[in-house]
Amino acid sequence: MSSTALSAIRLANTRAVIGALDAHGGMSRAQLCTATGLSRTTTHAILRELMDDGVVIEGPATPLGGPGRPERRLRLDPGAGVVMGIELGRSQAAAVVLNWSGVVLWSSTTAVDDPLDWDASVAILMELVGRATAPPRAGTNKLRHALVGLPGLMPSSPHHVGTDERDRRIADVRSRLTESLGVPVGVTGNTRLAAVAEFRGRGLAQETLIYCHLSRGVGAAIVLGGHLLRGATNSAGEFGHMRTTDDGPPCHCGSHGCLETLVGTDRVLAQARDVRPDLQDFDDLCRRTATDPALRRLAEDTARTLGRAVGNMCNIINPEHVVLGGDLVRLTDDWDVLVAAGLDDTALGQVQEGMSLSTSLHGRQAASHGAGLLALDHILGRANLLESDGSHDPTHH
Numbered sequence: 001m002s003s004t005a006l007s008a009i010r011l012a013n014t015r016a017v018i019g020a021l022d023a024h025g026g027m028s029r030a031q032l033c034t035a036t037g038l039s040r041t042t043t044h045a046i047l048r049e050l051m052d053d054g055v056v057i058e059g060p061a062t063p064l065g066g067p068g069r070p071e072r073r074l075r076l077d078p079g080a081g082v083v084m085g086i087e088l089g090r091s092q093a094a095a096v097v098l099n100w101s102g103v104v105l106w107s108s109t110t111a112v113d114d115p116l117d118w119d120a121s122v123a124i125l126m127e128l129v130g131r132a133t134a135p136p137r138a139g140t141n142k143l144r145h146a147l148v149g150l151p152g153l154m155p156s157s158p159h160h161v162g163t164d165e166r167d168r169r170i171a172d173v174r175s176r177l178t179e180s181l182g183v184p185v186g187v188t189g190n191t192r193l194a195a196v197a198e199f200r201g202r203g204l205a206q207e208t209l210i211y212c213h214l215s216r217g218v219g220a221a222i223v224l225g226g227h228l229l230r231g232a233t234n235s236a237g238e239f240g241h242m243r244t245t246d247d248g249p250p251c252h253c254g255s256h257g258c259l260e261t262l263v264g265t266d267r268v269l270a271q272a273r274d275v276r277p278d279l280q281d282f283d284d285l286c287r288r289t290a291t292d293p294a295l296r297r298l299a300e301d302t303a304r305t306l307g308r309a310v311g312n313m314c315n316i317i318n319p320e321h322v323v324l325g326g327d328l329v330r331l332t333d334d335w336d337v338l339v340a341a342g343l344d345d346t347a348l349g350q351v352q353e354g355m356s357l358s359t360s361l362h363g364r365q366a367a368s369h370g371a372g373l374l375a376l377d378h379i380l381g382r383a384n385l386l387e388s389d390g391s392h393d394p395t396h397h
């Protein structure tokens with residue numbers, strides 16, 4: 001078994017121990033073995049680490065009732081701290097605060113109106129983070145680590161030292177958050193973070209999952225047999241730039257007819273306004289699509305185009321799970337069914353046989369939740385199950 005697989009098991013076992021202590025309160029070592037189904041040796045080794053980290057504390061020896069010698073009860077230290085997961089996307093900013101067992105203590109989302117106005121977007125993010133750390137939330141609980149997700153491609157290599165606009169923004173958001181939160185803050189890509197949340201949320205370990213992010217930008221993150229696929233230059237999964245037509249609109253990547261220019265939310269809203277000029281915004285479009293046949297047809301056409309592209313990707317990867325997330329998913333309440341119709345046009349029968357297609361478990365919190373889970377991995381330590389982007393985390397070596 002690979003060392004990554006072993007550390008993944010170790011991390012899952014650590015979570016099981018923390019989860020049991022969180023659910024049952026004070027427990028003896030023997031009770032903990034029974035509750036988790038882990039061996040004595042494994043349980044004791046994990047407890048030693050958690051006690052060294054100050055996460056688990058031991059009470060005085062007390063009789064447990066029944067025969068046998070008194071045992072010490074173990075419990076989570078309420079002052080052990082929390083982690084924060086943060087997202088700055090092209091259409092929203094989001095933050096979650098998680099405790100040691102991954103339970104969400106607080107979460108919030110704020111719309112980003114103009115993704116091109118960087119300073120305004122960061123101001124929205126900083127206001128959100130300020131609310132997350134205000135008492136009585138994380139304020140009463142020591143913040144141990146934070147991770148922020150940003151849209152678009154991350155640098156191609158860990159040793160990349162760039163000076164372009166993207167690099168300046170990564171440095172800017174990291175330094176502002178680090179100063180505001182007082183802990184080192186890691187930075188990575190939003191879509192990958194959302195994939196982490198969806199993978200974990202489904203209790204997966206070794207499976208293959210494709211997460212498709214469908215908002216202003218369109219991209220995917222591929223978890224291949226439990227490992228995040230980075231690619232040679234850290235840009236795997238960019239299916240939004242799959243050219244789907246020769247006469248399509250120009251794309252910011254320099255090409256034209258990219259999938260993103262056809263199914264991105266800005267384009268869908270623009271097309272909807274051609275038939276319904278009074279539409280206020282994307283939320284208004286979502287509301288009216290349910291009852292307006294012309295808007296419903298537009299949604300079906302969009303889903304079909306998207307589904308065909310997803311089906312092409314599935315033929316190459318052959319995943320067990322495809323998850324659709326982002327704003328576009330809110331367009332209809334049967335979005336996965338509409339996309340499945342397009343997928344059926346292109347995906348081989350044998351590919352479809354082994355896969356499930358579903359919408360996001362975490363909705364607008366997917367990326368921030370994934371960021372929180374990875375921040376937790378970071379302090380539990382020692383292993384980072386899915387994310388190989390740890391190089392962009394100054395505290396991760």
Ligand SMILES: [Zn+2]
Binds near residue numbers: 241252253254255256
């Ligand atoms: Zn493009």
